[in-house]
Amino acid sequence: MVDVAANCRKVLERISEAAVKCGRDPRGIKLLAASKAQSVSRIREAIEAGIRLFGENYVQEAKAKRDLIQAPVQWHMIGHLQRNKVRVALNLFDLIESLDSVELARELDKEGKRRGKAVRAFVEVNLAGEESKSGIAREKVAALLQEAGALSHVRVEGLMAVPPFREDLEKVRPYFRSLREMQADLMALKIPNVDLKELSMGMTHDYPVAVEEGATLVRIGTAIFGPRE
DSSP: OOOHHHHHHHHHHHHHHHHHHTTOOGGGOEEEEEOTTOOHHHHHHHHHTTOOEEEESOHHHHHHHHHHOOOSOEEEEOSOOOGGGHHHHHHHOSEEEEEOOHHHHHHHHHHHHHHTSOEEEEEEEETTOOTTSOSEEGGGHHHHHHHHHTOTTEEEEEEEEOOOOOSSGGGTHHHHHHHHHHHHHHHTTOOTTEEEEEEEOOOTTTHHHHHHTTOSEEEESHHHHOSOO
16 A cells, blocks of 8 residues: 555655755745546545645546545646647646647637636746657747747746656756756846746656756655556
């Protein structure tokens, strides 16, 4: 049996240790439980353990779970979002972490306008140009932000990335560092409606290194829930 509460405590302890090691306040780092393919019962255990942020990859799966889980938690879309699913997604998610094109930004803006509220989003960056992963190429991020910043109902609040998997964590570190450096460069542009205060990076395998390199939000699945059912 997986002890979700104990796992949550362990993850929070490791986040705290990594933060203290590099002189950061652990309270500045949020833990998001990546609940793709996890059961409603395990998600409820995480809620009982104090987790208040959950991430889902697919609109349909998230809808099925949200219909059953009526709890004061926030939901983030952390998977690729198709433009034709925007309306449904905005019924389910408090924040879209996977904004990766001008077309998607315009669709989010159109739906936000229809609802009379701004859509919160992070831009997902494909740091290594991996064809198997979604996200926008690093050299196109500034242009996307300029376009998104001109939209009235989109607020870009951060950057998100999934770096290449490496057994040696020191080989992952440069990717996290480059996202933090990109954040600083982009914030210096002072684009309207763009405030990149959040860095969503780090998963079960590498989150302590992500924290050391500036993550403000880590997305943890296996270390909380155990292997997917």
